[in-house]
Amino acid sequence: LLNIIITMYQNVMEIFRFFFTTCESLLHNEETMQYLRESKFDVLFTDPILMCGPILADYLSVPSVYFLRGFPCGMDSKATQCPSPPSYVPRLFLSNSDSMTFAHRVKNMLGNVLEFFYCQPLFAQFEELAYEILQKKVTATELLSRGSVWLMRYDFAFEFPRPTMPNMVFIGGINCAQKNKLSQ
Numbered sequence: 001l002l003n004i005i006i007t008m009y010q011n012v013m014e015i016f017r018f019f020f021t022t023c024e025s026l027l028h029n030e031e032t033m034q035y036l037r038e039s040k041f042d043v044l045f046t047d048p049i050l051m052c053g054p055i056l057a058d059y060l061s062v063p064s065v066y067f068l069r070g071f072p073c074g075m076d077s078k079a080t081q082c083p084s085p086p087s088y089v090p091r092l093f094l095s096n097s098d099s100m101t102f103a104h105r106v107k108n109m110l111g112n113v114l115e116f117f118y119c120q121p122l123f124a125q126f127e128e129l130a131y132e133i134l135q136k137k138v139t140a141t142e143l144l145s146r147g148s149v150w151l152m153r154y155d156f157a158f159e160f161p162r163p164t165m166p167n168m169v170f171i172g173g174i175n176c177a178q179k180n181k182l183s184q
Contacts, residue, residue: 009118022050022052024129027052027056036056037060041062043064044056044060045064045065047068048071049068051126054143054146055130055133057146058130058134058138059133059134063148064148065147066151067153068151069152069153069154071144072119072122073122074089075119076144077162079141079145080147080150080167082165086105087105089160090160091111091112094107096108097160098161098162149167150165151171152168154172
């Protein structure tokens with residue numbers, strides 16, 4: 001389990017470095033930023049995992065609609081203020097179900113405590129970039145909490161049920177309309 005967590009963490013850090021470089025390039029491109037300001041868009045539609053969308057929405061002072069599958073470290077629950085007690089809601093990578101034994105709940109709780117240590121470095125660079133662009137201190141959770149609507153691409157038919165907030169709309173699995181068969 002430890003090797004899996006370390007390998008996953010290293011991979012996620014590399015992906016987040018790529019996301020950061022891309023976001024930084026966009027936000028420092030004066031021509032593009034001027035175009036976005038002058039266009040006066042009504043809403044920003046983004047996958048918030050990139051963190052660039054929430055920063056840009058705040059910068060442009062427009063509401064944001066998030067389209068996502070899930071968020072590392074339970075940031076979606078924290079940002080929307082959903083109850084997510086670690087004794088009941090399984091944590092990522094631990095393979096627990098919603099029916100946990102006492103040992104599973106302890107393991108889940110330890111995973112929850114570790115999230116603070118391995119998630120902080122993921123979002124710290126975006127928080128610094130947000131400070132540079134917005135000229136105010138803001139945490140990643142605060143940026144995400146400004147999302148107007150969260151379009152969630154999962155379904156409880158395939159995952160465990162968990163608390164959600166009214167601005168979280170499920171658009172995956174059985175919530176999708178039945179499609180017609182393709183013609184021959």
